[in-house]
Amino acid sequence: MKTNGVVNGAFETTRLDVPRTEDENVSILWKNIHYKVNDWSSFTNNKKVILHSVSGYFKSGTLNAILGSSGTGKTTLLNILSGSQGCSSGGGRLAANSKIYVQPKWATSYFIAQHVHENLIGELTIRTILQYAFAFKNGSSARRLAASHIAQTMSTLLLPEKLLDQPFCRCSGGEQRRIAIAQELMALTAPNFLFLDEPTTGLDSVSAYETMRCLQQLAKRQHITVISSIHAPNQETLFLFDQLYVLAKSLDGGVCIFTGPPSYIRPFLESNLPTAITDTKSPPIETLIKIACNGNGKLTK
Ligand SMILES: Nc1ncnc2c1ncn2[C@@H]1O[C@H](COP(=O)(O)OP(=O)(O)O)[C@@H](O)[C@H]1O
Ligand SMILES: [Mg+2]
Structure with a gap:
């Protein structure tokens, strides 16, 4: 399934073969982000992969969410995209072929x-x-x-x-x-990017909706690319986002299992995993997050 030029599905976002940053109004595009750290839990010198060759892009003046269960690498990805985690900081290392393109070249950003x-x-x-x-x-x-x-x-x-x-x-x-x-x-002067790490965690659903709605207005009115990690938004909050980027944990680190607008989740599941959406009452994002938690990073129930 193709969404705005990005191929959806487990392990498939690496096929992204842009950048067409100018003609598509893309403000940030990342390719093959592969990040590993020294494993704390191991006595040997083992490395632990946090993000496994993830790729994607967001457009300018939009509100975007990085979703996934705890430990899938949302904060790590935000840090890398915002530049607060360099190629060899935070005890970790970015693979040499990991690439990030931003537009404009000297973009300003804030991290909350x-x-x-x-x-x-x-x-x-x-x-x-x-x-x-x-x-x-x-x-x-x-x-x-x-x-x-x-x-x-x-x-x-x-x-x-x-x-x-x-x-x-x-x-x-x-x-x-x-x-x-x-x-x-x-x-x-408004920044080009605003990065937020879980701005709604710990809030009730009304406050969470209000916070995200303010960010949506900000993105549209001031043409800021807002990128926020978010834990478990309800359906109403979810639909404020222009683009979602869902991370899942696999044995080889965090992978992207879906990227696209919220309304694409149902058709995406229907075509890739029809047996998963037998329960028509539960919102499709819950099904997707459940898949994200299954630990193998693949689209299986
Ligand atoms: N410097 C590090 N060394 C070892 N493990 C790390 C390091 N940074 C993050 N991790 C591990 O990477 C995983 C992803 O972390 P994080 O990006 O914080 O995930 P999330 O924000 O989705 O909860 C977690 O299991 C975390 O323990
Ligand atoms: Mg986090």
């Missing part, structure tokens, strides 16, 4: 880690946090633009203005995630 409360001082008010971030990102000459930029960013992220005088630790989990996003967006 999973545990935002660990990076922000709880006693500071939201106003102080955002004013500091604005000063750091724009310098003192832009000070007069701070108030309007803060107000505009708060409104895009559906954060009420009255929150500005509240300490960070008294905000709800959903608000805290969006404040961490707002902090990164304090530069007057």
